[in-house]
Amino acid sequence: MTHPEASVATTAAAPALLRIQDLHKAFQTVEVLKGVDVTLARGDVVTIIGSSGSGKTTLLRCVNLLEEFQRGRIEIDGQAIGYREQGGRRVPCTGAEVARHRALTGMAFQQFNLFPHLTALRNVTLGLIKVRKLARDEAVAIAEKWLDRVGMLERRNHYPGQLSGGQQQRVAIARAVAMTPRLMLFDEVTSALDPELVNEVLSVVQGLAQDGMTMLLVTHEMRFAYEVSDRIIFMNQGRIEEEGPPADLFNQPKSLRLKEFLKTIKI
Amino acid sequence: MTDYPFLMELWAARGAILNGLGLTVAVSLLAIVLGSILGLFVGIGLTYGGGMVRFALRCYTELIRGTPVFVLILACFYILPVTGIQTTAFQAGLIGLLLFCGSHVGEIVRGALQAIPRGQSEAGKAIGLSFSQNFVYVLMPQALRQILPTWVNAATEIVKASTLLSVIGVTELLLATQQVISRTFIGMPFYLFAGAIYFAINFAIEQLGRYAERKVSLP
Numbered sequence: 320m321t322h323p324e325a326s327v328a329t330t331a332a333a334p335a336l337l338r339i340q341d342l343h344k345a346f347q348t349v350e351v352l353k354g355v356d357v358t359l360a361r362g363d364v365v366t367i368i369g370s371s372g373s374g375k376t377t378l379l380r381c382v383n384l385l386e387e388f389q390r391g392r393i394e395i396d397g398q399a400i401g402y403r404e405q406g407g408r409r410v411p412c413t414g415a416e417v418a419r420h421r422a423l424t425g426m427a428f429q430q431f432n433l434f435p436h437l438t439a440l441r442n443v444t445l446g447l448i449k450v451r452k453l454a455r456d457e458a459v460a461i462a463e464k465w466l467d468r469v470g471m472l473e474r475r476n477h478y479p480g481q482l483s484g485g486q487q488q489r490v491a492i493a494r495a496v497a498m499t500p501r502l503m504l505f506d507e508v509t510s511a512l513d514p515e516l517v518n519e520v521l522s523v524v525q526g527l528a529q530d531g532m533t534m535l536l537v538t539h540e541m542r543f544a545y546e547v548s549d550r551i552i553f554m555n556q557g558r559i560e561e562e563g564p565p566a567d568l569f570n571q572p573k574s575l576r577l578k579e580f581l582k583t584i585k586i
Numbered sequence: 587m588t589d590y591p592f593l594m595e596l597w598a599a600r601g602a603i604l605n606g607l608g609l610t611v612a613v614s615l616l617a618i619v620l621g622s623i624l625g626l627f628v629g630i631g632l633t634y635g636g637g638m639v640r641f642a643l644r645c646y647t648e649l650i651r652g653t654p655v656f657v658l659i660l661a662c663f664y665i666l667p668v669t670g671i672q673t674t675a676f677q678a679g680l681i682g683l684l685l686f687c688g689s690h691v692g693e694i695v696r697g698a699l700q701a702i703p704r705g706q707s708e709a710g711k712a713i714g715l716s717f718s719q720n721f722v723y724v725l726m727p728q729a730l731r732q733i734l735p736t737w738v739n740a741a742t743e744i745v746k747a748s749t750l751l752s753v754i755g756v757t758e759l760l761l762a763t764q765q766v767i768s769r770t771f772i773g774m775p776f777y778l779f780a781g782a783i784y785f786a787i788n789f790a791i792e793q794l795g796r797y798a799e800r801k802v803s804l805p
Contacts, residue, residue, distance in 0.1 A: 383711075383712055384711075385708055385711065385712070414716060414717055415716060418711070418714050418715065418716045419714070421711055421712060421713075421714050422713070422714030424712075425712065425713070426709075426712040428705060428708070428709065428712075430703075430705050432703075432705035432706060432708065432709035433709070434706065434709070434710075434724055434728075435728065435804055436727045436728055436731070436804055445713070445715075445723060445724075446713035446714060446715065449715060449719050449723060450713060450714040450715060450719075477805075478804055478805045480804055480805045481805050491709075494713065495712070495713065498713055498714065
């Protein structure tokens with residue numbers, strides 16, 4: 320299910336929604352990202368695959384500024400995030416600027432990270448009220464729309480502790496997309512789920528993709544990645560080893576590493 | 587009533603004992619409230635502060651927690667005037683108690699904040715909450731639930747420690763009782779009576795704490 324026009328969009332004049340250039344990230348002395356370039360056009364669905372430790376989650380966390388990065392540049396809609404140039408030097412943005420930058424992206428986490436002291440509904444309205452400064456009624460209306468969308472409207476007054484993993488993850492996705500981010504980041508959203516709960520979450524993600532939401536995903540669900548993505552990025556040891564439409568990457572891998580990686584996993 | 591000299595004397599001394607009880611409640615309440623506010627800031631500083639801030643706060647909590655409350659109260663009473671700070675006995679005792687309370691609550695708050703999974707603050711950041719919003723709406727409500735049982739415990743410790751103020755001449759419940767005893771020579775019943783009142787105060791605090799815990803417990 321590839322979209323040929325998507326790859327055209329990334330290279331043509333359409334301004335990139337996300338542009339990552341020469342991203343370097345090290346934890347102390349360990350270099351995790353060694354110069355990564357990624358470009359997403361509006362509506363692109365791109366999945367990053369690779370073995371653990373290849374830097375895929377770190378890349379996602381850098382885009383959401385949950386990690387600092389030492390070199391390179393990340394732009395969303397042409398606006399550099401996290402750092403700015405000041406007198407030829409690279410300076411971290413202030414806390415308020417970083418919070419604004421973070422609001423441009425939404426993130427769904429492997430461990431859901433719902434707020435346990437708030438109901439499903441209030442998990443979603445918190446950001447709408449405190450960050451987007453909406454009135455409570457308006458926030459509730461938006462939250463209910465999204466909870467309905469992920470099939471959780473009936474349980475809007477349940478606390479996370481009363482929900483299954485899959486239900487929690489669906490609420491967490493509603494919480495992120497309700498903020499109308501320009502880009503959604505999905506970090507292994509099904510890895511912590513029991514196998515029978517994986518599909519309910521994947522179908523929510525797939526629905527959002529079909530709606531044209533721009534997404535950057537990290538997943539171990541290769542079949543899902545194959546079906547939902549416009550492009551696959553294979554990362555290896557902090558670099559992008561290979562990139563292209565799913566059919567090409569999965570069926571005709573060029574690099575040895577990718578061939579080896581595909582051999583170790585089931586599709 | 588003449589057959590019950592204790593009850594007679596208790597009735598006669600009711601004013602003095604009620605005054606003592608009032609002072610005990612006042613000093614305990616003030617120490618708990620002010621000490622908890624102090625402790626909240628200490629806990630926040632210990633968790634999020636820079637190296638120097640953390641070092642200074644660590645010195646404070648270690649020093650206070652390693653010193654008997656009795657010594658602390660005497661120190662406040664005798665040392666503060668030497669440094670030019672003139673206080674009444676009540677104020678000196680209150681300062682001692684609230685410093686004691688603040689160091690304990692500070693450690694409790696630090697422990698609770700650090701026990702919250704990192705993903706919680708990351709999720710708050712991810713939806714664009716600022717540091718203070720994240721703290722107020724995400725972290726603190728979770729920390730408070732953890733703090734509650736230990737905090738109730740600290741509060742009862744303060745009520746018990748308030749008896750030490752009798753030594754520096756604050757006529758709280760214990761000293762008031764002792765003054766009545768020295769006048770009436772009825773020792774045991776009055777001590778038992780005072781003990782029962784302390785027990786009642788702390789029992790009430792603990793019940794209140796349990797009620798609050800039930801109220802805020804999460805499914």
